[in-house]
Amino acid sequence: xxxxxxxxxxxxxxxxxxxxxxxxxxxxxxxxxxxxxxxxxxxxxxxxxxxxxxxxxxxxxxxxxxxxxxxxxxxxxxxxxxxxxxxxxxxxxxxxxxxxxxxxxxxxxxxxxxxxxxxxxxxxxxxxxxxxxxxxxxxxxxxxxxxxxxxxxxxxxxxxxxxxxxxxxxxxxxxxxxxxxxxxxxxxxxxxxxxxxxxxxxxxxxxxxxxxxxxxxxxxxxxxxxxxxxxxxxxxxxxxxxxxxxxxxxxxxxxxxxxxxxxxxxxxxxxxxxxxxxxxxxxxxxxxxxxxxxxxxxxxxxxxxxxxxxxxxxxxxxxxxxxxxxxxxxxxxxxxxxxxxxxxxxxxxxxxxxxxxxxxxxxxxxxxxxxxxxxxxxxxxxxxxxxxxxxxxxxxxxxxxxxxxxxxxxxxxxxxxxxxxxxxxxxxxxxxxxxxxxxxxxxxxxxxxxxxxxxxxxxxxxxxxxxxxxxxxxxxxxxxxxxxxxxxxxxxxxxxxxxxxxxxxxxxxxxxxxxxxxxxxxxxxxxxxxxxxxxxxxxxxxxxxxxx
Numbered sequence: 266x267x268x269x270x271x272x273x274x275x276x277x278x279x280x281x282x283x284x285x286x287x288x289x290x291x292x293x294x295x296x297x298x299x300x301x302x303x304x305x306x307x308x309x310x311x312x313x314x315x316x317x318x319x320x321x322x323x324x325x326x327x328x329x330x331x332x333x334x335x336x337x338x339x340x341x342x343x344x345x346x347x348x349x350x351x352x353x354x355x356x357x358x359x360x361x362x363x364x365x366x367x368x369x370x371x372x373x374x375x376x377x378x379x380x381x382x383x384x385x386x387x388x389x390x391x392x393x394x395x396x397x398x399x400x401x402x403x404x405x406x407x408x409x410x411x412x413x414x415x416x417x418x419x420x421x422x423x424x425x426x427x428x429x430x431x432x433x434x435x436x437x438x439x440x441x442x443x444x445x446x447x448x449x450x451x452x453x454x455x456x457x458x459x460x461x462x463x464x465x466x467x468x469x470x471x472x473x474x475x476x477x478x479x480x481x482x483x484x485x486x487x488x489x490x491x492x493x494x495x496x497x498x499x500x501x502x503x504x505x506x507x508x509x510x511x512x513x514x515x516x517x518x519x520x521x522x523x524x525x526x527x528x529x530x531x532x533x534x535x536x537x538x539x540x541x542x543x544x545x546x547x548x549x550x551x552x553x554x555x556x557x558x559x560x561x562x563x564x565x566x567x568x569x570x571x572x573x574x575x576x577x578x579x580x581x582x583x584x585x586x587x588x589x590x591x592x593x594x595x596x597x598x599x600x601x602x603x604x605x606x607x608x609x610x611x612x613x614x615x616x617x618x619x620x621x622x623x624x625x626x627x628x629x630x631x632x633x634x635x636x637x638x639x640x641x642x643x644x645x646x647x648x649x650x651x652x653x654x655x656x657x658x659x660x661x662x663x664x665x666x667x668x669x670x671x672x673x674x675x676x677x678x679x680x681x682x683x684x685x686x687x688x689x690x691x692x693x694x695x696x697x698x699x700x701x702x703x704x705x706x707x708x709x710x711x712x713x714x715x716x717x718x719x720x721x722x723x724x725x726x727x728x729x730x731x732x733x734x735x736x737x738x739x740x741x742x743x744x745x746x747x748x749x750x751x752x753x754x755x756x757x758x759x760x761x762x763x764x765x766x767x768x769x770x771x772x773x774x775x776x777x778x779x780x781x782x783x784x785x786x787x788x789x790x791x792x793x794x795x796x797x798x799x800x801x802x803x804x805x806x807x808x809x810x811x812x813x
Contacts, residue, residue, distance in 0.1 A: 317349030335521030618735030698725025
């Protein structure tokens with residue numbers, strides 16, 4: 266055997282292999298996507314479509330529970346502000362939803378997450394601790410419900426109770442496309458009861474909401490319902506959610522090296538031709554160029570579809586909100602690729618799905634003098650006031666000592682923005698801030714001080730949200746319910762994906778936890794152990810007998 270010839274042959278073969286490897290690497294570099302600037306420390310990557318609370322919670326769960334490398338997490342931020350619906354309207358001061366009230370028994374995932382997120386205030390406490398401390402110093406006062414004809418309590422009738430008990434015992438699959446209004450049929454007195462007014466205010470229900478939503482609240486939210494009249498155990502955030510939730514989360518994620526790509530958005534997701542929804546490429550627009558990002562086999566993509574605060578529009582003291590353009594560009598493009606992401610036409614035109622909100626800032630606080638002097642049954646100058654019989658469905662949240670405002674702030678919610686006002690015969694979206702304030706003052710009966718209060722108002726902002734309630738409407742077809750959505754490397758966060766969470770903030774965090782658990786493919790037990798359905802029905806029925 267000639268070892269010299271064998272060695273020469275091996276050397277020649279090695280040279281050929283090395284040349285082939287060099288050529289392959291050169292070709293790979295030549296075919297690499299140009300101008301892709303999303304680089305990290307290597308390994309599995311995650312791409313999140315926006316900076317909403319749900320998306321930020323996904324990133325926090327990945328880092329905290331799965332030791333995910335923060336430098337491999339990329340979050341796109343199209344807007345010039347962070348936080349999605351939590352931050353929308355911060356400059357104007359608008360609290361965009363009354364679903365910002367928390368109850369520790371009903372928001373386990375929310376408090377479990379934020380117990381590990383440091384607050385930005387001094388003292389080194391967590392966000393949860395900060396909320397609890399604020400609640401101890403500023404407990405929520407009982408809601409005052411004012412009816413047009415009288416101020417006496419309107420209790421549930423025997424017929425109301427029977428219909429509610431029957432709703433609890435009805436299977437959810439029999440309630441498809443049945444609204445609360447249809448369930449109570451001609452028994453309209455239920456919608457005048459104080460019990461319904463409190464449900465409408467604290468859980469964001471309407472007559473057009475799905476009856477299944479009301480059943481879910483009755484079945485699983487007994488602790489919150491027990492304290493509806495006293496508001497014991499209910500908490501509010503110490504500041505606008507942009508400051509009390511989003512900024513601490515952002516600081517936490519930046520500390521772990523998470524990348525935030527400002528001005529960039531995911532315009533489309535291309536899927537592999539497989540049974541499961543496997544994303545293979547993202548099309549991203551950074552405002553200057555349209556770029557493509559190819560996903561590796563173990564990369565993840567999470568998109569937010571159907572935000573309740575999309576297309577919100579604002580008004581001021583002298584300007585109405587006007588019309589909003591309803592568009593779901595990303596959702597429509599994704600639906601054109603895969604039918605699991607279908608968007609029914611009526612889903613994007615839900616007139617009953619709109620809500621409004623407003624905030625007024627006062628200089629001297631004349632309004633609070635009136636509330637304390639002339640409204641004998643309002644023991645305090647602060648709190649929630651539900652104007653029960655108004656066409657707009659007005660709820661007021663009054664703060665006499667709002668931080669930085671000596672004269673106080675009055676914010677509120679409009680349940681029916683497309684109805685004409687009782688005194689200003691216009692719809693909410695066509696009214697200026699001055700007209701909205703006049704409508705409210707007329708309902709409060711302060712005609713003598715109306716002119717003085719209007720002059721005392723130094724700033725007003727109104728907001729119309731055309732999609733705020735759309736996901737709860739009974740008329741909508743079921744969408745985004747396919748099990749394929751979390752079965753591969755692609756997941757969806759959306760209010761149209763049902764959870765047992767009735768609070769909007771809890772819904773955001775619960776979805777994030779569910780998505781992360783599913784994508785990471787681990788068998789993780791639910792932190793909140795649910796009792797069996799039959800037992801919950803018994804508890805709910807027992808509770809109803811105690812409701813006034």
